[in-house]
Amino acid sequence: MQQVTSMLDILLLGDWNTRIVVFGTAMLGVAAGVVGTFLVLRKRSLLGDTVSHAMLPGVVGAFLVMQAFGGGGKSLAGLLLGAAVAGVLAAWAIPVLRRSTGLKDDAIMGIVLGGGFGLGIAMLGVAQALPGGNQAGLESFIYGRAASMVRSDAIGIGITAAVTLLIASTMAKEFRLLCFDESFGRAIGRREGLLDLGLMLLAVTVTVVGLQSVGLILVIALLIIPASAARFWTDEFVRMVTLAGVIGAVACWIGASVSAMAPKLPAGSIIVLTLATLFAFSMVFGTRQGALCRIVRSAGLRRRTDRQHLLRAAAEWMETSGVDRWTIANLAPMRSWSRGRLRLLHRRGVRSGDVAVTDDRFMLTKAGRLAADRVVRNHRLWELFLIRHADIAASHVDRDADLVEHVLGEEAVVELEQVLTRGDATPQSPHPLGGDP
Amino acid sequence: MPSKTAAEGILRGPEHDPTAALSIHDLTVAYDRRPVLWDVDLDVPPGCLAAIVGPNGAGKSTLIKACLDLLPRVSGDVRMFGSPWRQVRSRVAYVPQRETVDWDFPVSVLDVVAMGTYGRLGWLRWVGKTQKQAAMSALERVGLTEYAHRQISQLSGGQQQRVFLARALVQDADLYLMDEPFASVDAATEQAIIEVLRTLRGDGATVVVVHHDLQTVAEYFEHIILLNMRVVASGPMDSTLTAEHLRATYGGRLTLLEQAATALGRLSQPK
Numbered sequence: 001m002q003q004v005t006s007m008l009d010i011l012l013l014g015d016w017n018t019r020i021v022v023f024g025t026a027m028l029g030v031a032a033g034v035v036g037t038f039l040v041l042r043k044r045s046l047l048g049d050t051v052s053h054a055m056l057p058g059v060v061g062a063f064l065v066m067q068a069f070g071g072g073g074k075s076l077a078g079l080l081l082g083a084a085v086a087g088v089l090a091a092w093a094i095p096v097l098r099r100s101t102g103l104k105d106d107a108i109m110g111i112v113l114g115g116g117f118g119l120g121i122a123m124l125g126v127a128q129a130l131p132g133g134n135q136a137g138l139e140s141f142i143y144g145r146a147a148s149m150v151r152s153d154a155i156g157i158g159i160t161a162a163v164t165l166l167i168a169s170t171m172a173k174e175f176r177l178l179c180f181d182e183s184f185g186r187a188i189g190r191r192e193g194l195l196d197l198g199l200m201l202l203a204v205t206v207t208v209v210g211l212q213s214v215g216l217i218l219v220i221a222l223l224i225i226p227a228s229a230a231r232f233w234t235d236e237f238v239r240m241v242t243l244a245g246v247i248g249a250v251a252c253w254i255g256a257s258v259s260a261m262a263p264k265l266p267a268g269s270i271i272v273l274t275l276a277t278l279f280a281f282s283m284v285f286g287t288r289q290g291a292l293c294r295i296v297r298s299a300g301l302r303r304r305t306d307r308q309h310l311l312r313a314a315a316e317w318m319e320t321s322g323v324d325r326w327t328i329a330n331l332a333p334m335r336s337w338s339r340g341r342l343r344l345l346h347r348r349g350v351r352s353g354d355v356a357v358t359d360d361r362f363m364l365t366k367a368g369r370l371a372a373d374r375v376v377r378n379h380r381l382w383e384l385f386l387i388r389h390a391d392i393a394a395s396h397v398d399r400d401a402d403l404v405e406h407v408l409g410e411e412a413v414v415e416l417e418q419v420l421t422r423g424d425a426t427p428q429s430p431h432p433l434g435g436d437p
Numbered sequence: 438m439p440s441k442t443a444a445e446g447i448l449r450g451p452e453h454d455p456t457a458a459l460s461i462h463d464l465t466v467a468y469d470r471r472p473v474l475w476d477v478d479l480d481v482p483p484g485c486l487a488a489i490v491g492p493n494g495a496g497k498s499t500l501i502k503a504c505l506d507l508l509p510r511v512s513g514d515v516r517m518f519g520s521p522w523r524q525v526r527s528r529v530a531y532v533p534q535r536e537t538v539d540w541d542f543p544v545s546v547l548d549v550v551a552m553g554t555y556g557r558l559g560w561l562r563w564v565g566k567t568q569k570q571a572a573m574s575a576l577e578r579v580g581l582t583e584y585a586h587r588q589i590s591q592l593s594g595g596q597q598q599r600v601f602l603a604r605a606l607v608q609d610a611d612l613y614l615m616d617e618p619f620a621s622v623d624a625a626t627e628q629a630i631i632e633v634l635r636t637l638r639g640d641g642a643t644v645v646v647v648h649h650d651l652q653t654v655a656e657y658f659e660h661i662i663l664l665n666m667r668v669v670a671s672g673p674m675d676s677t678l679t680a681e682h683l684r685a686t687y688g689g690r691l692t693l694l695e696q697a698a699t700a701l702g703r704l705s706q707p708k
Contacts, residue, residue, distance in 0.1 A: 235543050
């Protein structure tokens with residue numbers, strides 16, 4: 001019980017120190033989500049990963065320099081400055097290598113990432129052999145150390161993230177143009193290089209700030225996952241950016257709180273796990289591109305198609321046989337239906353009120369009759385259109401018409417009517433109707 | 438090599454015609470060290486529809502991109518209305534090829550068209566009511582009003598092409614450079630686009646179009662640039678679209694020569 005209270009205390013920011021750490025980290029989450037969206041849309045997702053890994057030699061180098069000049073080597077600002085310098089160098093090296101070698105971006109990023117991180121690990125070995133090297137906690141930059149973050153660190157993080165966010169949102173319109181159509185941007189006088197440089201500096205800033213809380217290995221997740229998750233919910237740029245910011249903030253809030261509660265759990269991993277969960281949730285339930293939403297949509301179309309097929313088969317049966325009742329066996333030869341499936345469609349038809357049943361013989365209800373007339377009419381109109389205007393042979397037209405008619409809108413049907421018929425009558429079928437009468 | 442062509446250009450090249458809408462002088466463009474355009478010299482008079490025609494790999498798109506500084510030039514000078522592009526940027530609109538962008542991008546049709554106003558808006562101001570209205574009326578001109586709030590991936594290829602056209606219309610320019618606006622559009626869309634181009638010409642604008650179809654070139658355009666790495670011929674349609682020039686442009690390619698014959702057949706018919 002006491003544990004629950006303390007957890008609530010932390011989540012609701014009861015403790016002043018925790019409040020600042022959590023708030024600073026959440027601010028970082030917003031900035032990372034927003035800047036990350038630009039990176040993802042610019043198809044430069046891996047830039048963040050490359051830059052963050054290449055920061056390790058910068059951090060260790062800064063430590064060595066500070067020690068050589070007599071400082072303790074523990075100044076956080078100094079270490080982060082080293083990280084920033086290395087990050088900018090790495091980001092600058094990518095386009096330079098691209099131009100001079102002709103290699104593709106992904107290969108170049110792999111080279112810079114691996115080379116930088118390898119150098120950093122080697123330097124770390126050297127630094128830790130020095131007196132005082134172990135106490136500087138250099139290793140914690142690899143995995144992050146939000147738990148040991150003090151109030152002044154958090155305030156610094158929060159302010160930097162807020163400034164980054166401000167710049168990013170002011171420039172969002174230009175970044176959108178850059179990401180969508182850079183050549184048009186240049187044709188109206190935008191300097192692509194300048195914008196890319198700005199975007200890169202924002203990414204470096206977010207990464208530097210993120211080093212402390214999530215660490216250089218996981219910071220990439222904070223940049224990419226919010227944007228990727230947000231895309232499942234919206235087709236609109238500003239909404240996507242906003243949502244990515246919110247997702248980043250939520251994950252950081254939860255991560256920082258949990259790690260404040262249980263200092264053994266590193267904040268970085270909690271943040272990334274939260275992000276992964278949010279991503280999985282969005283992937284399934286997202287209202288725009290989520291898996292469930294797609295399934296529902298295609299199931300809807302399938303049901304509509306099935307219903308129209310049944311109605312048309314019934315109408316054509318009535319037209320060819322002159323009888324207005326039928327059995328499952330009558331309709332089965334008209335399409336490649338199994339008996340079981342046809343029974344299912346009839347059951348649905350009865351449920352929706354299209355079909356009435358007495359002693360295994362079916363007939364259309366009044367409403368079903370109207371719907372069937374409309375379906376047949378659309379089908380014939382479309383067949384005629386295909387024959388007259390698309391040069392498709394009459395023997396093939398049934399199947400082609402079948403493929404298209406279920407997705408025709410009302411407007412298209414009206415247009416077809418104007419093209420093909422003057423009166424209101426349903427045209428004759430241009431080919432013999434299938435099935436035995 | 439560049440210095441040599443430059444020297445030649447000075448010796449024999451014509452001076453820029455200050456009245457021309459687009460005037461290219463001694464332009465050479467290379468990818469790495471392989472030149473794709475050599476010594477291009479041409480003038481496009483104002484107020485006309487001009488087609489750039491030539492086989493694949495002739496450098497048609499390259500020519501347009503080089504005019505807009507989208508590609509570095511080895512040598513050469515481009516003037517629009519007598520001034521370098523940078524000084525008259527706001528009077529020039531560009532329609533890139535449709536394939537150059539990702540149509541899954543999270544942006545609506547209206548947002549894309551409104552990008553045409555960014556040149557005047559500058560970096561920091563956001564699209565407001567006036568800009569949206571301008572974008573809507575451009576969409577109306579290309580017949581896409583009801584698609585304004587759709588996401589761009591929901592459009593067909595021809596509709597996407599018209600969105601790009603609308604974005605250029607919003608710029609309200611005097612010179613339009615269009616890279617294959619008729620590529621893979623259906624006949625109805627092609628008609629709609631050419632109507633818009635004719636209206637632009639009627640308003641006094643100049644439109645330069647990369648065009649693929651020799652069958653329609655004489656019908657749609659009154660000025661033609663035949664290009665195959667060099668300018669084979671450039672001038673008014675009637676005097677420039679000749680069998681000899683077509684042969685020089687398309688070389689020995691049989692199928693293309695057939696097209697050329699068809700085009701000539703159309704030309705010789707009384708209009």
